[in-house]
Amino acid sequence: MESIVFSRAVTRALALAAGALSVVSCASATSGGSMAVQPMPLPPMATAASTTDPRVGLRAGVTDAGVAASNIRLVSHSAKPSLLDGEGGARGLTYANSDLAFRGNFAYQGNFSGFQIWDISNPARPVLRKTLVCGTGQGDPSIYGNLLFISSEGTGNRTDCGTQGVSEAVSRDRMVGVRIFDISDVENPRKVADIQTCRGSHTHTLVPDPTDPGVVYVYVSGSAGVRSAEELPGCVDAPIDSANTSRFRIEVIRVPLAHPEQAKIVSYARLFNDLAAPHAHGAAPGDSAAPHRAAPAGAPAPVRSGPNQCHDITVYPAIGLAGGACGGYGLLIDIRDPVNPKRLQAVGDTNFAFWHSATFNNDGTKVLFTDEWGGGTQAKCRADDPIDWGGDAIFTLRDGRLTQGAYFKMPAAQTRQENCVAHNGSLVPVPGRDLMVQGWYQGGLDVIDFTDANHPFEIAYFDRGPIDSTKMVTAGYWAGYWYNGHIYGSEIARGLDVFELTPSPWLSQNEIDAAKLVRWDTFNPQLQPKITWPAAFPVVRSYLDQLVRGQGLASARTSAIASQLNAAERMSGSARRDALNALAVQLDGDVSGAADSSRVRAMAAAVRNLANASM
Numbered sequence: 001m002e003s004i005v006f007s008r009a010v011t012r013a014l015a016l017a018a019g020a021l022s023v024v025s026c027a028s029a030t031s032g033g034s035m036a037v038q039p040m041p042l043p044p045m046a047t048a049a050s051t052t053d054p055r056v057g058l059r060a061g062v063t064d065a066g067v068a069a070s071n072i073r074l075v076s077h078s079a080k081p082s083l084l085d086g087e088g089g090a091r092g093l094t095y096a097n098s099d100l101a102f103r104g105n106f107a108y109q110g111n112f113s114g115f116q117i118w119d120i121s122n123p124a125r126p127v128l129r130k131t132l133v134c135g136t137g138q139g140d141p142s143i144y145g146n147l148l149f150i151s152s153e154g155t156g157n158r159t160d161c162g163t164q165g166v167s168e169a170v171s172r173d174r175m176v177g178v179r180i181f182d183i184s185d186v187e188n189p190r191k192v193a194d195i196q197t198c199r200g201s202h203t204h205t206l207v208p209d210p211t212d213p214g215v216v217y218v219y220v221s222g223s224a225g226v227r228s229a230e231e232l233p234g235c236v237d238a239p240i241d242s243a244n245t246s247r248f249r250i251e252v253i254r255v256p257l258a259h260p261e262q263a264k265i266v267s268y269a270r271l272f273n274d275l276a277a278p279h280a281h282g283a284a285p286g287d288s289a290a291p292h293r294a295a296p297a298g299a300p301a302p303v304r305s306g307p308n309q310c311h312d313i314t315v316y317p318a319i320g321l322a323g324g325a326c327g328g329y330g331l332l333i334d335i336r337d338p339v340n341p342k343r344l345q346a347v348g349d350t351n352f353a354f355w356h357s358a359t360f361n362n363d364g365t366k367v368l369f370t371d372e373w374g375g376g377t378q379a380k381c382r383a384d385d386p387i388d389w390g391g392d393a394i395f396t397l398r399d400g401r402l403t404q405g406a407y408f409k410m411p412a413a414q415t416r417q418e419n420c421v422a423h424n425g426s427l428v429p430v431p432g433r434d435l436m437v438q439g440w441y442q443g444g445l446d447v448i449d450f451t452d453a454n455h456p457f458e459i460a461y462f463d464r465g466p467i468d469s470t471k472m473v474t475a476g477y478w479a480g481y482w483y484n485g486h487i488y489g490s491e492i493a494r495g496l497d498v499f500e501l502t503p504s505p506w507l508s509q510n511e512i513d514a515a516k517l518v519r520w521d522t523f524n525p526q527l528q529p530k531i532t533w534p535a536a537f538p539v540v541r542s543y544l545d546q547l548v549r550g551q552g553l554a555s556a557r558t559s560a561i562a563s564q565l566n567a568a569e570r571m572s573g574s575a576r577r578d579a580l581n582a583l584a585v586q587l588d589g590d591v592s593g594a595a596d597s598s599r600v601r602a603m604a605a606a607v608r609n610l611a612n613a614s615m
Contacts, residue, residue: 036548036562037505037508037545037548037549038505038548038549039548039549039550039551040505040506040549040550042452042455042457043457045406045455045456045457046387046409046411047387048383048387049381049382049383049384049385049387049409049411049412049413049414050411050412050413051383051413053068053411053412053413054068054070054412055068055412055414055444055461055463056412056413056414058463058464058465058466059465060417060465060466060467060468060469061465061467062467062493062494065464065465065466065467066464066465067462067463067464067465068444068461068462068463069461069462069463070460070461070462070504071447071459071460071461071501071502071503071504071506071507072445072447072460072461072462072487072499072500072501072502073499073500073501073502074462074497074498074499075123075124075486075498075499075500076123076124076125076126076497076498077491077494077495077496077497077498078118078126078128078495078496078497078498079494079495080095080097080111080116080491080493080494080495080496081116081128081131083114083131083133084097084111084113084114084116084131084133093112093474094112094113094135095112095113095493096111096112096474096478096492096493097109097110097111097116097478097490097491097492097493097495097496098110098111098112098138098139098140098141098478098490098492099138099139099140099141099203099424099478099479099490099525100141100479100481100488100490100525101141101142101143101148101523101524101525102120102143102481102483102484102488102520102522102523102524103143103521103522103523104521104522105119105120105121106118106119106120106129106186107120107126107483107488107496108141108143108148109141109490109496110136110138110139110140110141110150110151110490111136111139112135112136112137112138112139112154113133113134113135113136113139113163114131114132114133114134114135114136114139114161115131115132115134115136115139115141115148115150116128116130116131116132116496117129117130117131117183117186117187117189118496119186120486120488120498123485123486123498123500124498126496126498129186129187130186130187130188130189132161132181132189133161133163134150134157134161134179134191135152135154135156135157135158135161135162135163135165136150136151136152136153136154136157136179137151137152137153137154137157137200137202137224138151138153138154138202138203139151139152140201140202140203140204142204142205142206142218142524142526142527143183143522143524144206144216144257144522144524145257146182146183146184147180147181147182147183147192147255147257147260148180148181148182148183148189149178149179149180149181149204149206149218150178150179150180150181151178151200151201151202151203151204151220152175152176152177152178152179152200152201153176153199153200153201153202153222153223153224154176154200155174155176155200155224156174157174157175157176158173158174158175159172159173159174159175159194160173161191169228170228170230170231171231172231174231175194175196176196176197176199176200176201176222176224176227177194177195177196177197177200177201177220177222178194178195178197178201178204178218178220178253179191179193179194179195180192180193180194180195180255180260180263182260192260192261193260193261193263195218195253195263195264195265196232197220197222197232197251197265198222198226198227198232198234198235198236198246198251199222199223199224199225199226199227199246199247199309200222200223200224201220201221201222202221202222202223202224202309202311203221203311203312203313203526204218204219204220204221204526205218205219205221205312205313205314205315205322205524205526205527206218206315206524206526206527207219207315207317207335207338207527208317208338208527209338210317210336210338214256214257214258215254215255215256215257216255216257217252217253217254217255217266217338217339218251218252218253218255218263219250219251219252219269219313219315219322219341220250220251220252220253221250221309221310221311221312221313222251222309223309223311225237226246226247227246234246239305240272240273240305240306240308247308247309248270248272248273248308248309249268249269249270249271249272249309250268250269250271250309250310250313250341251265251267251268252265252266252267252268252269252338252339252341253265253266254266254339266339267339267340269340269341271310271324271326271331271333271341271343272306272307272308272309272326272343274306275306275307275328275329275346276306277305277306277328278306278307278327278328278329278348279348279350280328280350280352280353281350281351281353281386281389284380284382284384284385284386284389285384285385286382286384286385286416306328306329307326307327307328307329308327309326309327310324310325310326310327310331311325311326311327311354311355311356311357311372312324312325312356312357312358312526313325313333313358313526314357314358314359314360314525314526314527314528315335315526315527315528316360316364316528316530317335317527318364318529318530319360319364320334320335320336321333321334321335321344321360321364321397322334322335322341322358323358323359323360323367323369324343324358325355325356325357325358325369325370326346326355327354327355328348328352328354328355329346329347329348329355330346330347330348330349330355330358330367330369330393330395330402331343331344331345331346331347332344332345332346332347332367332397332400332401332402344400345400345401345402347395347402347404349393349404351371351386351388351389351393351407352369352371352373352393353371353372353373353374353389353390354371354372354373354375355369355370355371356369356370356371356372356422356423357369357370357372357423357424358370359425359426359427359436359528360397360528361427361434361450362427362429362434362530362531364397365396365397365398366394366395366396366397366405366434366450366453367394367395367397367402368392368393368394368395368436368450369392369393369395370391370392370422370423370424370425370438371389371390371391371392371393371421371422372390372421372422372423373389373390373421374390374419374421376419376421376423376441376474377419377472377474378419378421378472379414379415379416379417379418379419379420379472380419380420380421381409381410381412381413381414381418381420381421381440381443382413382414382415382416383413387407387409387411388407388409389409390409390420390421390422391407391408391409391410391422392407392408392409392422392438392448392450392456393405393406393407394406394407394408394450394453394454394456395453396453405453405454406453406454406455406456407456408448408450408456408457408458409422410422410440410443410444410446410458410461411458412443412444412461412463414442414443415466415469416472417466417467417468417469417470417471417472417473418441418442418443418466418472418476419441419442419472419474419475419476420440420441420442420443420476421440421441421443422438422440423438423439423440423441423477423478423479424438424439424478424479424480424481424525425437425438425439425479425480425481425525426480426481426482426523426525426528427482427528427531428447428482428487428501428515429482429514429515429518429531429533430507430511430512430514430515430542431511431514431533431539431542431543431602431606432542432543432546432599432602433449433451433511433546434449434450434451435447435448435449435450435451435459436448436450437480437481437482437487438479438480439476439477439478439479439480439489439490440476440477441474441475441476441477441478441492442464442466442467442475442476442477443463443476444461444462444463444464444476444477445461445462445463445477445480445487445489445497445499446458446460446461446462446480447459447460447461447487447501449506459504459506459507460501460502460504460506460507462489462497462499464476467493473493474492474493475491475492475493475494476491476492476493477489477490477491477492477497478490478491478492479525480499481523481525482515483520483523484516484518484519484520485500485515485516486498486499486500487499487500487501501515505549506549508541508542508545508549510538510541510542510544510545511538511542511545511546513538514533514536514538514539514541514542517533517534517536517538517539518531518532518533533606534613535606535609535610535612535613536610537565537569537610539606539609539610540565540603540606540607540610541562541565543599543600543602543603543606544558544561544562544565544603546596546599547594547596547599547600547603550595550596550599551595552594552595552596552599552600553590553594553595553596553600557590561583561586561587564579564583565583567579568580568583572614573614573615574614574615576611576614577611577612577614577615580607580608580610580611580614581608581611583607584604584607584608584611587600587601587603587604587607588604591604
């Protein structure tokens with residue numbers, strides 16, 4: 001693994017480039033506004049990585065890499081602080097930025113060597129308020145009130161956050177688990193608890209107590225080896241049939257918010273019982289010539305078993321379910337009793353190498369799982385890599401059962417010097433559609449539409465060339481997340497990027513405006529919130545634009561509806577209310593003859609909400 005020092009000068013050049021960036025965007029008109037949306041057939045699904053995409057062949061560089069973008073604008077780039085450059089060497093990715101969490105006007109960015117707190121009050125000019133050096137191993141962050149939770153998994157991590165590591169096999173100085181910081185004063189975070197676990201915390205998930213607002217639970221996913229019982233009593237490295245094994249389980253930590261120093265493990269969820277060893281694909285064409293390492297003569301054959309840990313768990317409390325991406329399986333989990341989560345279903349797929357993360361759609365009828373084939377540090381988006389390996393799999397969820405739909409993978413062929421595979425993302429809150437922004441490491445960042453589980457497609461992207469054209473250097477987007485009107489990208493080697501979507505044939509200005517109306521006080525990607533939209537004209541017009549684009553209602557009707565909405569918007573008080581109520585009644589009548597009756601029904605409900613808000 002290569003270690004690179006990235007200075008503040010890196011980002012100055014990138015920030016200047018952001019202002020000069022020319023975005024490839026084809027804007028068509030939007031109904032009800034100054035331009036009108038046009039009918040659009042769904043684009044074909046990719047059957048192989050494209051070698052003619054604008055993202056192919058971008059110039060390499062740290063500060064001057066080539067850029068390709070479509071229907072998205074880079075608003076700002078902020079440098080990763082030099083304090084987190086790391087020392088490389090045996091500790092590997094010590095320079096790497098990781099995940100993000102958000103609260104109010106702050107973004108909390110994890111790093112393998114600590115974390116950063118950014119003031120994002122002005123997304124065009126984020127301000128770094130604090131950098132704290134504290135070795136983590138990955139540094140997955142979550143925020144709840146004034147408490148910041150940081151995953152720690154590296155065996156060289158210390159309770160005092162020192163950088164000298166831990167050399168002893170057994171040491172009281174080692175910190176492997178979940179750290180809790182009080183960040184009431186963002187410029188002076190104060191560590192209040194170290195929750196030690198047997199296998200550390202690669203990732204973690206916050207789960208609010210449904211009956212006690214003073215308590216939050218933490219689901220811990222750890223993938224390190226089992227610690228010695230001499231170092232942490234109770235740790236047992238044993239097979240799955242052992243009742244006390246520290247494998248084949250997740251820890252559940254209870255945190256009293258008023259006294260986080262009293263946080264402790266309260267249960268262990270055995271979610272993996274009875275799961276057979278998963279079946280995965282073999283080597284890709286580009287890897288099939290690699291030499292095979294034979295086992296030493298006389299060595300016993302390895303024992304294959306089912307998963308012994310989840311990589312990531314996304315909880316959706318509004319529907320009482322979680323999606324667990326657990327190595328060889330995707331799990332559907334009942335979390336109504338957060339102390340005792342229960343597995344409802346396990347799904348496998350031979351096209352998946354490593355189930356990595358999960359995202360529900362807003363109405364809880366789909367789950368999108370990602371496959372981190374190659375572990376995130378390998379080039380897995382090459383021209384000859386199968387298009388259904390290392391991407392997303394979309395499942396429909398009905399009556400508590402998952403059914404697999406189609407795959408999606410970032411469609412542009414990347415070089416052998418670019419680590420690229422599906423990684424973290426979140427929903428983009430456009431009413432009536434299932435849109436997701438997602439990071440692909442050095443494959444860039446893109447926005448996809450998976451409204452039709454059998455026909456996902458890309459609607460926007462941003463990509464830079466590789467860090468180095470001669471060798472692999474791990475970099476690119478760990479994640480892309482929508483938060484309060486903008487997309488935030490955690491760039492592993494370069495820093496923090498902020499984007500905004502621009503209108504295109506696949507996304508109208510009304511849809512963008514409706515998404516920007518959704519505001520959250522806090523956003524943790526693994527704690528998925530229920531999206532609700534306020535009563536507003538952009539919300540209604542979003543449904544109308546979708547009906548035009550998908551030809552879900554006759555064009556004469558959509559034109560008439562647009563005129564009625566324009567007229568109602570010029571009114572006020574009871575006149576506006578009456579006009580909108582009359583339109584809602586008409587839409588009720590349109591439902592039976594519409595090609596897209598569910599969207600007409602949703603639009604009628606949005607019109608009624610707007611009428612009720614017009615009093």
